[in-house]
Amino acid sequence: MLELKNISKAFNHQPVLQDINVTIADHQTLAIVGPSGAGKTTLLRIIAGLTPADGGEFIWQGQPTTPQRLRKDGVIGVVFQGFELFPNMTVLKNITLAPTLQGVPEAEAQKRAQDLLVQLDLPDQAEAYPFSLSGGQKQRIAIARALALNPQILLYDEPTSALDPNLRHSVAKLVNRFKADGMTQVVVTHDMDFAQEVADTTFTVSKLGGDAQ
Amino acid sequence: MNYVLQILPALLAGLKMTLSVFFLTLIGSIPLGMLLSVGLMHQAKSWLGKLGNWLLTAYVWLFRGTPLLLQLIFVFYGLPLIGIVFDRFNAAIFAFILNYAAYFAEIFRGGFGAVEVGQFEAATVLNLTRWQTLRYVVIPQVLKIVLPSMGNEVINLVKDSSLVYVIGLGDLLRAGNVATSRDVTLIPLVLVGVIYLLMTAVLTWAQKKVEKSFSYYR
Numbered sequence: 562m563l564e565l566k567n568i569s570k571a572f573n574h575q576p577v578l579q580d581i582n583v584t585i586a587d588h589q590t591l592a593i594v595g596p597s598g599a600g601k602t603t604l605l606r607i608i609a610g611l612t613p614a615d616g617g618e619f620i621w622q623g624q625p626t627t628p629q630r631l632r633k634d635g636v637i638g639v640v641f642q643g644f645e646l647f648p649n650m651t652v653l654k655n656i657t658l659a660p661t662l663q664g665v666p667e668a669e670a671q672k673r674a675q676d677l678l679v680q681l682d683l684p685d686q687a688e689a690y691p692f693s694l695s696g697g698q699k700q701r702i703a704i705a706r707a708l709a710l711n712p713q714i715l716l717y718d719e720p721t722s723a724l725d726p727n728l729r730h731s732v733a734k735l736v737n738r739f740k741a742d743g744m745t746q747v748v749v750t751h752d753m754d755f756a757q758e759v760a761d762t763t764f765t766v767s768k769l770g771g772d773a774q
Numbered sequence: 775m776n777y778v779l780q781i782l783p784a785l786l787a788g789l790k791m792t793l794s795v796f797f798l799t800l801i802g803s804i805p806l807g808m809l810l811s812v813g814l815m816h817q818a819k820s821w822l823g824k825l826g827n828w829l830l831t832a833y834v835w836l837f838r839g840t841p842l843l844l845q846l847i848f849v850f851y852g853l854p855l856i857g858i859v860f861d862r863f864n865a866a867i868f869a870f871i872l873n874y875a876a877y878f879a880e881i882f883r884g885g886f887g888a889v890e891v892g893q894f895e896a897a898t899v900l901n902l903t904r905w906q907t908l909r910y911v912v913i914p915q916v917l918k919i920v921l922p923s924m925g926n927e928v929i930n931l932v933k934d935s936s937l938v939y940v941i942g943l944g945d946l947l948r949a950g951n952v953a954t955s956r957d958v959t960l961i962p963l964v965l966v967g968v969i970y971l972l973m974t975a976v977l978t979w980a981q982k983k984v985e986k987s988f989s990y991y992r
Contacts, residue, residue, distance in 0.1 A: 611895055632899060645896035648991050649914040658910060659900035692992040710900065 562587050563608075563631075563714060563745075568617035570603055577603050581617070583764050585714060590736060590746040592760035594753060599766045602642075605718050605749045609639045631714075638712030642719040644703040646691040652678070652702050653687040656709045663710075670709070677705040681735075697728045704735070714745045721752050733758040781953045781962050788949030789969060795866055795935040795945065800928065802871035807878025810834070812908075814883050830879075837876035843937050845869045850941040866938045874931060881923045885916035918988040925981035932973050946970070 568581040577600040585591050585608075593601050606612035610628035619626050621636065631637050646655050656674035661667055678684050681701040691699055700720065707715060717736070721729045729752070736746060736759040750756050756763055810830060818824045837845065850865035860868055889912050897907035936947040944952075950966035 609899055611898065633901060635901065637899070639896075639899040641892060641896060643892055645890075645892040647893065647896070647911050649911075649918070650991075659902060662902060662906050662910075690991045706900070 562620075562622060563636075564618075564620040565608070566618040566620065568604070568607060568614050570600070570607060570612070570615050578607075578614075578766070581766070585745060585747055586762070587745050588740070588743045589761040590740050590748060590759050592756035592763045593747060593749045593766055594751065594756050594763055595766035597751065601749045601751070601766050602718055604766055605639075605716055605747065608714075608747065609637055609716055611639075635710050636713045638707030638710060638715045640700065640703045640707055640715065640717045640720060642723060644691075644699045644723070646699055646702055646706070648691050651688050651690060652683070652694070655691070655702060656706045659706070660709050673709055674705065677708055681705055696724050697731065700724065700732070701735070714747060715739065717746065717748045717750075719750055720748060721750060721755050729755055730758075777957075777959075777961060778965065781957075781965070784949045784953060785946060785962065785965060785969065788944055788946035791938070791944055792932070792935045792946040794863075795870060795938055795943075796931055798867050799870040799874055799931055799935075802867070803874035803878055804924075806871060806875035808882050808913075810875060810879035811882035811886060814879060815886055834876045834879055837873050838880070842869070842873050842934055843940055845873055846937060846940055862938075862941050862943050865941055866943055870931075870934075874927065877927055878924070881920050881927065882916060884923070885920040886912065888919050889915050918991075921981070921985050921988065925977070925985075928981070929974050929977055932970065932977065 563585040565581060565583045565585075568578055568583075569576065570578040581604060583591070583593075583604075593604055595601050603612060607614045608628055610632040614628075619628060619631070621631060628637070646652075647658070650658065653671065653674055656677060657667070657670040660670040660673070665673075675684070675687065678687060681704065683698060683701055683705075686694065686698065686702070691702070694702065700723070704715075720732050720736070724732065733755060736748065739746060740759075740761075746759075748756065748759055810833075813826065813830050814834070816823065816827065818827050846866060846869045849860060849869040850862065853860065853865075893911055893915070894907060897911050902911070936945055938945050939948045939951075946966055946969060950962040953962035954960060
């Protein structure tokens with residue numbers, strides 16, 4: 562369980578997040594929703610350790626921690642809105658790069674990547690380059706890349722916004738499948754229907770502090 | 775034809791000098807330019823880092839802002855006044871490397887700037903170190919971005935190498951000039967022009983080959 566307590570963030574003295582209190586419960590999916598500019602993505606970036614919070618506490622499994630620490634410990638995986646696959650690498654290399662650099666033997670990393678590709682219905686794309694993939698395929702590769710490091714919490718930034726609207730349901734199915742497998746997930750989205758389809762808890766971000774339902 | 779064969783050895787000796795300046799400059803200035811660009815992009819917070827940034831910016835301004843010919847003269851004739859003495863060839867290589875590294879640094883800086891921030895962030899969340907991010911993610915993308923501009927500079931370098939005459943080195947153009955003055959004919963200079971064109975044709979072909987080798991991704 563990851564608890565965020567009194568998280569605040571301002572940009573150029575303009576408060577974006579104030580006293581955010583939210584709990585990311587194990588094996589559940591939390592949807593972070595809210596209007597445009599409310600700070601949903603900022604909150605996700607703070608959890609991912611990409612943007613430092615100005616104040617607040619992070620409690621992981623009962624112990625105080627920092628997002629940077631969580632990232633270094635491999636707790637957090639991130640699927641970016643724009644996927645951010647490495648264009649100069651094949652799909653397989655995108656997935657195996659980080660594990661192999663962190664000491665996983667190449668053969669083992671490749672086996673895990675192939676398994677993930679099968680799970681995500683992309684078994685024939687291992688040698689393809691990202692430019693040749695559709696948006697939906699890129700997203701699944703980005704998910705596989707994050708999962709290859711066995712994170713305990715998977716964060717998604719607007720997973721439906723860069724996709725064809727009719728793919729929304731398949732993304733929801735995927736998120737729900739991971740939840741059934743016991744994955745803890747956080748989904749930032751402006752799409753309320755999608756949030757309802759996947760979330761156990763919805764957290765609405767507003768500048769007044771946020772509200773969990 | 776006999777005349778061409780007669781002057782060819784002198785031209786080839788000059789060509790050897792031109793090629794030496796060309797290759798040694800590339801070997802020295804490309805890695806130096808890349809290092810400088812990393813330094814130029816580093817957002818220093820300490821006063822020492824800021825001083826470093828300022829010095830690098832001043833260096834690039836100095837070497838891009840003055841003629842290479844002037845730099846050659848200063849290195850060979852000026853530096854001995856403060857006790858730094860180079861022989862002619864080393865002076866030429868030193869000046870060329872410093873000059874071209876300044877241009878390459880700016881080209882690489884543009885290349886690094888063109889890599890999307892998201893790529894750095896993706897590498898961060900995957901726990902890649904700074905060096906691993908550069909080595910596996912950023913530099914391969916930067917090389918693809920900068921290839922056309924690098925190609926231009928490399929072709930310029932072939933022609934700029936003729937400036938070494940100013941410190942008394944005998945390159946291809948000087949060999950042609952000597953023969954033209956001695957024999958009162960333009961044939962040596964025509965030959966020199968043909969040799970430069972052949973060199974740039976080879977380089978253009980090589981550039982296309984290298985660009986093609988990077989075309990496996992977009």
